Amino acid sequence: MRAYFDHVATNPLDPRVLEAMLPYFKDEFGNAQSVYDLGLRARDAIELARQRVASLINCKPSEIIFTSSGAEANNFAIRGIALARQNRGKHIMVSRVEHHSILNSARFLERSGFEVTFLPVDNYGMVDPETVKKFITKETTLISIIHASSEVGTIQPLKEIGKIAKEHDIVFHTDAVSSTGNIPVDVQELGVDLLSLAANQFYGPKGAGALYVREGLRIVPLIYGGVQEGGRRAGTENVPAIVGMGVAAELAKEELIERMAHVKGLRDRLVVGLTSHIEDIQYTGHPQERLPGHASFLVEYIEGEAMLLMLAHKGIYAASGSACSSKALKASPVLLSMGIPSHLAQGSVVFTLGKDNTLEEVEYCIEEFPKIVERLREISPFKKGWQQAV
């Protein structure tokens, strides 16, 4: 059996999305900037996609800028706003549980003479709005807080933080890559000025992202060139990917409630199944305020990459925040900033469910994963507890 439980890495492409994209790889190959019919049809297709994406997050189509990825949208937002507002001040705030595309953009600004506050989080990985308030200075121009953590699933209190930002005339951005298309995301309700999203997180193609920029807000481009995207993001438009993103957005909007109920049911079964069959396992992230298909754990005395490989050997695909499972060989900064000690962070394992997963797959995982844990604990010198030193 194959059970794909790594939807935070990427979602599979919905066949209906693929179908809609195909003509734009073939006969409809025109450049959307061309004046003749082939170009006009490509441009129309992009504008339809823009409407669909705007409708998913409740904004105007003109407030959507297409990008190549969620990471580009995040880079664009952080640098573009910090630079556009640097005459007002040179202080920005991001949380410590951001994606690398936010953290490293913030560090770039830090090296370029900006002051950056990396906001602490509680044991659930949640930012306290009161903490945000405490660090605001007259120089603060931008706050960026992730909507939902891909590593622990926790959903941040954006509405409260948005209110605080507004009171202080600070621009508010959220990285909603892992939430958009998976839970309701409404830019008006959240009170955000900018929002990043990516199509491959809601069954669209890779290489398609977008940044919502509230009307009237000035942003410095990341990519200079032609007139595409109103001159704010140059480069020949990736028409098939944008079309795919539009269709995926429309489907996500239509099927959102149904998908949420489905993955939540499976997730709850998985959590109960695994925690009742495995000793010394902790559920990480917020128990309620979290993505519905997200189950993250710390399994004591064993290491994440070894778990992932054994799971993959059984056809089960998952993720981990352990040092050895990362290219950088460092334990996840998200887990560490939540106060989880390094040795426990090594045992991180994350299952993220999707609309096409079945109860049968979940039951298969509940049957196989405890055996894998037992096998790895047999090998581990810590099988009897951490105190058993080397």
Next chain:
Amino acid sequence: MYSQKLMEHFLSPKNVGEIPDADGVGGEGNPVCGDVMKVYIKVEDDKIVDAKFQTFGCGAAIAVSSMITEMAKGKTIEEALKISKEAIAEALDGLPPQKMHCSNLGADALKKAIQDYLSKRKTSEDVN
């Protein structure tokens, strides 16, 4: 990322466990960094007759532990001390560059187990 040979040693590691009356025990690594290896050896007439391991770590760390205990068995103390991290990696048909430290850890754990044996032997010789 990993060779087939490495995956075999990871999925079906050889020599897992403790030797309760081991002649030498060596540990290396730190759970904070993600890898801990513990190697046990049994020595007769200057020859390693049995070797076992316990490892907390990634796939490569477990495969390295399995391989090093296999390589150590049947070797004299002098020969076993010469097992290099490169030799372990080669025996596993290569290791990804970022996992080379795992073979280092394995070689060091075995060396520590041998040193433990040698120091114990020295103590008992002194007593006799």
